[in-house]
Amino acid sequence: EFITNAREQCGVWIAERLEALTHKDLLSEGALRKRDYENVVQLEERWSGTRTKSYTKFVETIANLRAAKADGFEGRELFPLIGETDDIPSLETALTGRTAEIEAEVVKMAGVGPRYSNWLANARGLSGNLLERAFKWQLLKILVIRDTRRTQTSFDFDSLTLDEFGARSGSGTDRAAEHFLRTDVGAPIYFGRESLSAVSSSNVDQYLEVAGALFEEISAKIRFHRDQPVPLTAARQDALIRGVAKDRWDGLPRRLPRGVEARRLLEAIGEYCRQQTFRSSAPYAPGVTGIAITMDDRKLIIDSEDAEISHFIRLRDVMTSLVSHNLLMPRLDHRNNGREYVVFYLNRLLCVHFGLPLGYGGWRHQTLKSLLHWQEAGAKAIAVAEEATLV
Numbered sequence: 001e002f003i004t005n006a007r008e009q010c011g012v013w014i015a016e017r018l019e020a021l022t023h024k025d026l027l028s029e030g031a032l033r034k035r036d037y038e039n040v041v042q043l044e045e046r047w048s049g050t051r052t053k054s055y056t057k058f059v060e061t062i063a064n065l066r067a068a069k070a071d072g073f074e075g076r077e078l079f080p081l082i083g084e085t086d087d088i089p090s091l092e093t094a095l096t097g098r099t100a101e102i103e104a105e106v107v108k109m110a111g112v113g114p115r116y117s118n119w120l121a122n123a124r125g126l127s128g129n130l131l132e133r134a135f136k137w138q139l140l141k142i143l144v145i146r147d148t149r150r151t152q153t154s155f156d157f158d159s160l161t162l163d164e165f166g167a168r169s170g171s172g173t174d175r176a177a178e179h180f181l182r183t184d185v186g187a188p189i190y191f192g193r194e195s196l197s198a199v200s201s202s203n204v205d206q207y208l209e210v211a212g213a214l215f216e217e218i219s220a221k222i223r224f225h226r227d228q229p230v231p232l233t234a235a236r237q238d239a240l241i242r243g244v245a246k247d248r249w250d251g252l253p254r255r256l257p258r259g260v261e262a263r264r265l266l267e268a269i270g271e272y273c274r275q276q277t278f279r280s281s282a283p284y285a286p287g288v289t290g291i292a293i294t295m296d297d298r299k300l301i302i303d304s305e306d307a308e309i310s311h312f313i314r315l316r317d318v319m320t321s322l323v324s325h326n327l328l329m330p331r332l333d334h335r336n337n338g339r340e341y342v343v344f345y346l347n348r349l350l351c352v353h354f355g356l357p358l359g360y361g362g363w364r365h366q367t368l369k370s371l372l373h374w375q376e377a378g379a380k381a382i383a384v385a386e387e388a389t390l391v
Contacts, residue, residue: 056197059207066208067215072222076229078211081218083231084192088129090235094185095130102137109144114159116144122162131187138184139177143168145281172361175286179357180278188238190352198358199241201348203326210349213240245352257321258314261375265318266327268374269346270354271382276364277356289356290345290363292334297368298342315372319344334363341365 060079067078088095103123110116123140126133143165182189190199196214200207214232217240222229252266253259269291277287301309301316309316322328328344335341343363351358366374374381 063211081231083233086234091187095134098185099134099137102141106141106144119165135178138181142282172285176282188234190241191234191237199348210244213244245349249353258318262318264378265375267379268381271379274354284362286359287357288362289351290343291366292341292343292363295340
């Protein structure tokens with residue numbers, strides 16, 4: 001009771017050292033659900049989805065408490081000094097040029113028929129800043145590409161309405177269009193409080209590592225401009241977060257068992273996700289950030305004797321290492337087309353390294369044989385993605 005009362009009235013977090021666990025512990029649940037336990041509570045998963053705000057509030061409280069105790073930062077709040085908006089004037093040339101290119105590409109695809117005339121007229125009459133208009137043109141391009149690739153399309157003289165434009169877009173496609181555009185023009189992608197929370201993969205230590213990089217820069221600026229602190233720009237935040245991601249990437253061979261093989265596998269997964277994400281029709285909007293194996297394959301590498309799966313032991317050990325170091329995040333029991341999968345999402349700092357969106361949901365199935373080949377060959381094992389015809 002004395003210890004409880006003496007503790008500061010603030011949130012705490014408890015962590016398990018996953019590196020100490022075996023592949024059976026990490027890739028399986030280790031007990032029978034409903035017999036030995038009611039349910040598994042994965043904090044990273046519990047803090048995702050609709051509970052993201054609770055996690056964000058928790059880690060922001062920790063960051064603010066740490067910042068408040070830093071020398072020279074007393075009396076200030078951290079997050080008002082983290083910019084949330086783009087510097088549009090600095091992007092003007094790139095946005096103007098890219099918008100003109102996209103318009104020319106869409107007009108060429110549209111041909112002489114009236115099918116996209118309403119969509120084109122609406123895009124040309126849009127108001128808003130340069131970034132907003134360029135984003136709408138990128139969204140239009142994606143929807144036109146999807147429509148032209150349908151095998152059962154309507155006649156060319158059927159003019160598509162603006163209502164159909166709205167019905168065919170949606171939040172996922174909107175986010176894909178924005179990510180495509182920002183990547184094309186070199187605009188910052190990873191900035192603001194929401195991104196700071198997202199890149200942490202619901203891991204408190206990772207959040208503090210990234211927030212610490214931003215804080216150091218903010219703190220230095222405050223010491224120099226003590227009376228007029230300037231918020232950290234979106235571009236600078238993006239650069240700092242990418243720097244943290246690169247440092248982590250460069251250190252993987254030293255930090256991990258089978259580090260070279262582990263990084264080759266991640267390199268292949270990242271390249272594959274990037275190719276799938278940036279397909280021009282954005283078929284898996286907003287993007288692919290994970291791979292999956294069937295639950296049967298998972299059972300095979302967990303429960304089989306080593307002698308029975310000697311050709312997969314290296315892959316099993318590498319995947320175990322990646323899960324234990326929070327570089328791959330497993331999500332069990334995904335159902336798709338009557339089959340069950342375990343999905344391995346990339347850590348969000350790896351998504352930053354590969355220039356991927358930070359959302360979850362996009363994944364593609366792979367066989368154990370394919371993953372073993374990826375582990376051996378790295379990114380060069382990934383064939384160039386081909387566009388599928390939409391039906």
